[in-house]
Amino acid sequence: MDIIVKQAQDVAIVSPQRIEDLVDSFINSQDVKLSSKLLYRRTLKQYFNWVDKKSYLLSEIARPQLLEYKEELLSSGMSSLTVGSYITSVRRFYEWTEANKYYPNVAKGIKTPKRKQQFKKQPLLPDQATALLSYYQDKALRDYAIVNLLLRTGLRTIEVIRANVEDITFKGSQRVLLVHGKGRDEKDNFVLLTDKTYQPIAEYLATRGKVNSSEPLFTSTSNNSKGERLSTRSISYIAKEGLKAIGLDERSFTAHSLRHTTAVNILRGGGSLEQAQMTLRHSNPATTQIYTATLNEERRLQNSGEALIDSLY
Structure with a gap:
């Protein structure tokens, strides 16, 4: 069916092909x-x-x-995050049509759904992190090195697979791993590699023999892709295997939980919000602030006013 645009006294038929051309032009721009x-x-x-x-x-x-459209998306069972991506696309399309004098921006002021300020993936308690590392002690050196790296640095899975051997370097006297961050083309950030973080990586690299500095830091061992860069799916699978093995089989525990674990345990250990922010490389402090909710809930449960009342009468 053609999509019809009414223009003053006459009616212009805008064919699906015309809409497709507009969308193509928008995307290409x-x-x-x-x-x-x-x-x-x-x-x-x-x-x-x-x-x-x-x-x-x-x-x-x-x-x-457009509000009707947003409401129908929300009613369909989509998450607020997914609906937000749909609405953002529509808003940007209409911004472009207005800027190029094709059509007014009718999406101006349409907001994306508010998201609850919390993270969906659960962090591990210190004893759970210890149990996870213990599980990998008897597994492949590569897998232990990856999970250990995730737990101690808060790297994203995409940042791990992008890392090359040459990205291990020094800043002053500190050994670091240069990070090809989220949405960035340059390796303009880094995480510190403490001895506990670096040693498993060094042991794993030693098993690969002579490696070129430009090779991926972690490579596949499967027959179809041996020696090639790992995928994020591979790392997710490695992490999920260990999480299941220690009894954390819920959907809220994934490879990304290890990033949250790093942040929360920095705060648990007495670190500042600024330390957690710098470690996770958040550009916005408000993003890091979310992690304090976990600690506040723990403190609420451990030092409840209700229990104090019970001690009185």
Whole structure:
């Protein structure tokens, strides 16, 4: 079905091909990574399918219709984060159409859903982290080195797989791993490699014999991809195997839990919020602030006012 735009006295038929051309032009104009362009394409296709299904004229699309669209997305069971990505795509598309004088920005002021300020993945308690490392003591050196690195530095899985052997270097007297961070093209950050962090990596690298500095820090051992860079899925699988083995089989425990574990245990150990922020390389302190909720809940349970009342009467 064609999508109709009513223009003053006449009605212009905007064919699906025309819409597709506009979407193509919008996507091609965006200075974003390929994954973001694919997300724009998928979410905008869904949006225009919705417009078509509702038999709306494009000229009828305004704030009420976009709020209706957002509400239907939320009612479909999508998470607030996912709905937010759909709404963001629509907003940016209309910003572009207005800037290029194709169509007014009718999405101005449409907000993405608010997300509860907490993290979905659960951090490990210190004894659980110890149990996880103990599990890997009898496993492959590579797997122990990876999990140990994740627990002690708070690296993201994508940052681990991007690391090369040459990224282990020194800043002054401190051994560090240069980090190719989230959404960045340069390795302009780093994590410290303490002796407990570095030693398992060194032992693993020794098993690979002579390695080129440009080789991945961690490589695959499977027949189909032996010697190649690991995938994030591989690291997620390695971490999940150990988490299951120590009884943490819930969906809230994943490889990303190890990053949260680093942050929370810095605070548990008496470290400052600033230390946690610098270790996790958060640009916004508010992101790190979320981790204090876990500690506040623990303190609430351990030092409850209700228990104090029970001691009195």
